[in-house]
Amino acid sequence: MPIMLPLCDHPYKRVSTNDDDDASNHPTTPLKIGSILIGSLALVAISYTLAASAAEVIANQSPPRPSFSDVRSTFLEVSTVESPYERHWPNSHLPHWATKKINFNVHQEQQICFTHVGKAGGSTIGCSLGFSLHCHGDESDNDDYDAAQMKQLSSSLLAKLTTHAFHKDVYNCDDDSGYFLFVIRDPIDRAKSAFNYDRPGGKRENRKSHFYFDCPFYRMEDFVQNGLREEGEASDRCKRWALDAIQGIDESYASPSHWFYNYQYYYEAIPSDSKILAIRNEHIVEDIREVEDVFGCHEQERLELTKSMNINTQSDQADFYLSDESTPALCQALCNEIQVYKKILRQALNLSQDQLRVSLTELEAKCPNEAIAEECTHAMPDILAISYTLAASAAEVIANQSPPRPSFSDVRSTFLEVSTVESPYERHWPNSHLPHWATKKINFNVHQEQQICFTHVGKAGGSTIGCSLGFSLHCHGDESDNDDYDAAQMKQLSSSLLAKLTTHAFHKDVYNCDDDSGYFLFVIRDPIDRAKSAFNYDRPGGKRENRKSHFYFDCPFYRMEDFVQNGLREEGEASDRCKRWALDAIQGIDESYASPSHWFYNYQYYYEAIPSDSKILAIRNEHIVEDIREVEDVFGCHEQERLELTKSMNINTQSDQADFYLSDESTPALCQALCNEIQVYKKILRQALNLSQDQLRVSLTELEAKCPNEAIAEECTHAMPDIREKLRLNRGY
Secondary structure, X not given: OOOOOOOOOOOXXXXXXXXOOOHHHOOOOOOOOOOOOOHHHHHHHHHOOOOHHHHHHHHHHOOOOXXXXXXXXXXXXXXXXXXXXXXXXXXXXXXXXHOEOOEEOOXXXXXXEEXXXXXXXXXXXXXXXXXOOOOOOOOOOOOOOOHHHHHHHHHOHHHHHEEEEEEOOEEOOOOOOOEEEEXXXXXXXXXXXXXXXXXXXXXXXXXXXXXXXXXXXXXHHHHHHHXXXXXXXXXXXXXXXXXXXXXXXXXXXXXXXXXHOOHHHHHHHOOOOOOXXXXXXXXXXXXXXXXXXHOOOOHHHOOOOOOOOOOOOOOOHXXXXXXXXXXXXXXXXXXXXXXXXXXXXXXXXXXXXXXXXHHHHHHHHHOXXXXXXXXXXXXXXXXXXXXXXXXXXXXXXXXXXXXXXXXOOOHHHHOXXXXXXXXXXXXXXXXXXXXXXXOEOOEEOOOHHHOEEEEXXXXXXXXXXXXXXXXXXXXXXXXXXXXXXXXXXXHHHHHOHHHHHEXXXXXXXXXXXXXXXXXXXXXXXXXXXXXXXXXXXXXXOOOOOOOOHXXXXXXXXXXXXXXXXXXXXXXXXXXXXXXXXXXXXXXXXXXXXXXXXXXXXXXXXXXXXXXXXXXEEEXXXXXXXXXXXXXXXXXXXXXXXXOOOOOOOOOOOOOOHHHHOOOOOHHHHHHHHXXXXXXXXXXXXXXXXXXXXXXXXXXXXXXXXXXXXXXXXXXXXXXXXXXXXXXXXHOOO
């Protein structure tokens, strides 16, 4: 458990005043550029009264400004510039916000990478430099510029030199870029702005409400008082969450995103020998002019600022208030972040010693201890070990966490329509026939390494996807072998790239896929909602009339609320036998097959049934259209090859809202019983090649809103069931 932050006057080691102080004795982070803060400069930071005669002492800390004869001589306007992001992820598209309206060819050693640290005023600078961002009041791809703005972009030297951008998990810069231009802000003010940005009622309405409401963190003052102070009112879990979040190591992605993408992240993501430029939010115009002067900018080439609309206008002054007691606690929690902020300031080529002193003085006014500290109570986090941090420069470190998307030259060139395809199910069970629902109306011969196995997890919305892909299933309102398609549907199946690639299916005990299939396409759903849907599907009066009435009536499990209250709670009214049955059923190990069948065929079953090195794709029930498009983009799908969804009739229309109701007392009990299932669900999400880190965070956030403990757990009260015999009996081996 992390140690809480006690308040004290001077918790840090101050800079030594001894001439022979050895900087190598101080701990370093894995990607640290090297110790910048030597004794003499630290003495300056303590006093902030550096006389001009002391300038020689710190001259070696500030590399000389570059010399250019005439950078303009090489400029030619071009339609596009190569994207390092797309080069690194060949089947991904650079987000629109990271593109520029006007591009110029600039020599590599002159190119500037716009390093956009969130909530530091970077959107204003980025819009002025010509990046799309959210410069026009919404988050669409609208980036219309009027004639005056276009003229400004064409004349600004800095806009021309700044060719690419780095923001959050989009590292669209080359490591050997000439310069990295940081927009920075006092760490305390940046932390407050980032907190308010994601707070319900802020820029992102209800985006991460569980962080703010499940813990007593509604305003920044509440967060510090309740979460960072040892005597705060938050639970131990919330206090751990608070400290991890503010230090940028909260892997749940459910806290403010711009705390996660902090100064340490951006600083350690770029090469250690990078040339840094900095624009301080508190001195924007002054610093822009200094950066321009680095490159010998003429007056007519000066940048004019364009106001960004990516601002949280709904916060009031109370949202930014911090008491005299809270500010030191926040400073202490941000100590490591403050040290990195100081490094960026000191390495900035465009900042003079006077400007450095001004910023350090401003910092010391808020955080006097941290401003002069060399090291902090908490060690600098090792962010190489944090999963899902996808700056391309760090990709080698975490390559095993996120497999690269596949690369295809042209998968279409091999397609030929065929009457049938071989059935792995019938090959394994030579005296059995593949069920009609698992067949396809139109088949294509697809190379093995390109084939997709449709992994149809029950009650996750898979029937809708399966029908759209051309599997028979129950697409026409009954369970007969009627699978007539009209002309429009047949045309769709013949044109959809995804329908062609998805050649076989795996559902329940019909594993009709080869182990060496190129991909396994899972359709998944929040485990709580899937469990409720599966319960209602087999309940008498539901889809299967009287199918398994003994489970529902021999035990007091008529509705889902009854099942949880009576069967999963120790004080429930069910008999001991029914309680054992309830727990076995929900964990997928009830061998009587008399409980809901889609509980038995659960995420663990499908996940462990496929080879451990399988390439997984995922379509989330809550984001179906979005995820289908992402899967299609993995394979370079053209617009005319997009899949159109066909509605399945395999839906329980007889349930009412009462069938899905769970009380506030029942939901945690169901979450706890489904803990292992939730862990497997998270594995599928994390291994899905088509899901971005933002999409992963959204799903984990949605999950945590229902099951906060299980969403962040790594292990559960009950051990993961051993299902080897279950797989042998159902998959066949």
